[in-house]
Amino acid sequence: MRKGQGQWPRLLRRGVALFLATVTVWVLSLTADTGSAASALRTLAESPAFVSAALRAELGNLPEDQAASDSLTGWQRLILSQSPALMAGAGEGTASAPEEAEPQATPSAPVEPDDPEDPEVLPAVTTAPEDIVGRTLVPVSGDGYASAQGVYIENRPGLDLDVAALASAQLTLELPEEGPQVLIMHTHGSEAYTPDGTDTYVPTGECRTLDTTKNVVRVGDEIAKVLTEMGLTVVHDTELYDYPEYNGAYDRSLAAVRTWLEQYPSIRVVMDVHRDALVGEDGTIYKPITTVNGEQAAQVMLVMGSNALYDHPHWQENLSLAVKLQKEMNTLWPTLARPIGLRENRYNQQTTTGSLLVEIGAHGNTLQEALAAARMFARAAGAVLLEYT
Template identity: 55%
Template sequence: MKGPIIWKRLLRRCGALFLATLAVWLLILCGGATGALESLGENGTFVATALAAELGGTGSAGLLGTLDGWDRLAVGQSRLLSASQDAVAGYLGKVGEEELQLPAGQPAQDHDDMGEEPEVTAAPSDIIARTLIPTSPQGYDVAGGLYLYNRTGESVNLAAAAEAAVNITLPAEGPQILIVHTHTTEAYTPDGTDVYTASDQSRTLEEEDNMLRVGDEMERVFTEMGLSVVHDRTLHDYPQYNGAYTRSAQTVQDYLAQYPSIKIVLDVHRDALVGEDGTVYKAVTRIDGVDTAQVMLVIGHGQDGSNPHWMENLTLACKLQTGMNTLYPTLARPMAFRASSYNQELSTGSLLVEVGTHGNTLQEALAGARLFARAAGQVLLGLKA
């Protein structure tokens, strides 16, 4: 009896593979492997379901890696399916997004709008990985493939912001970019050799493990690309967390006065995503085989419109977001427009950059920082005099 069962199983799976291959093949003829799943609509569910049910793929971490010998051979012999496995796996990985109640991509109160972060504890094995990509325009301002999560009462013409020119010229001489950290001691989930002595919940004074290390990575990439960077290393959130933005504002003002050549100010943080039930999430994608923390750009409106530069900052954010979407389509989370100003009233080139969340590992964050800097650097090089 064992032989007939095996043959029936093999025939059933070959049939499923044929149907899935046919669906993917037709779409690749129209739009290529990367865009196939986007074009499938409900058929995307069919392909993913067929592969998951018939081949045992249960998650987004590399479809072939979940298969046994017969299944691996069957998929491996199909150039269409093996070439499209990342797209299919990505589709499967999006299934759980609704648990985060997107469009927020922010299941908890924004930690940068709070005086203190909530106390959260979770073992690494309990942290839920999600790739936060919009699956519909509902709840967003949308224009030209850009998504903006608007948490202000301000009406936003995102299309106008995206189409506008960035009114910034980077001078040929002197520092051009300031990297600062309002929450310098923010850290990530300890993992492997990346362990640290905590100064508070998910925070450390050890520079190799907090936001200074992430800023160093951005500085290195920007510098290699020919951009001039000043990286501030002030601890604005220690020994006291409250008042960090007031202290970092003074730091930014001092640098702008000392170096009028600085036109771009990036306040680099990491986010904190905690569900109402206490579940800790991390924003992660896989790019070129590397687990990579997603990056979110935040534009500050300011209470009662106290930031007169928010539209100009939004235009810059749109250009950087487009750069990320072009080079690394899943790197960026939707942009966020929030009520706080985040000191962005100090410069027309100011943005808050969230690299991953406290659930990510440092190595994931460094990968995200590198790719963000490469994409952003391409845009900024176009602003040089």
């Protein structure tokens, strides 16, 4: 084809484009004010039919399928790529949107900060409230306690206690060489600590979370790690028995402990790891805290059951084990342990003669303070338990 023979179709297409532009100007002249004119122009310009007609008039007939688009010149493909309406028509007759284009190297928009009102959005870093009051809880006298050899017991049931005899008592505890020896579990596994630093979590209640990397299950991991390194064989039950229903948690955890003991008859020691909650009458939140070799650590409290309300024939042997652990903690870190709490309930400790309820810190502590305490407690506990292997 000679050069001049393709001019008439091109002139005709451009004439159509000029006609469409004239229609646009005519629409503008009919509008009553500038705002209406702009609105009419936007409506017309954004119309897929208008865009298609204008570009088709300039480009000529488009290929019927995507493969035929290879016949377009470079500038035709460039114009075509700017029109979703035409790109939809360049496929297999569907009106689906085009595939997302490759991102361009343009400056990104500012990122909005996390929404603090959205519980599913976690800040990357947070700071514990400054109004939490830290206290190192150690007795200043023996008043109100049963005590001997530096061990203090808060005797709420008012039972007859000889702490010195408990400290020196021979235990029937014997850890077998084969199979798991220690079970760590959590009746209230969702208990967590005050968010601080990068230790943030989605709460399921006040200082509670299902995130087992941020609640007391994480503390149990730390205890299990240290005991294992010391040569003990440990099973860690990470099930949350207090969620979704808090009531009945001890019944559910009791069933679990019995299942573990049936599966592994070699288990002799059961540690139920919790954290405490300390709130004053005026609403002040307290945290039990100490400093060991320059490191902030939560304090540890052993809570022991008795036979004051229910049948618990071996409660004194459990308490004797707790006294021995307390003495070891006092020897290694004199301010790590709070006084032992003797209570009326059993806390499922009737299952073995080596059962303990261990409270690592309180809800005012941070996770890092609790983990530091967990490591120290585990070293003391491991030292005692290895005497019975």
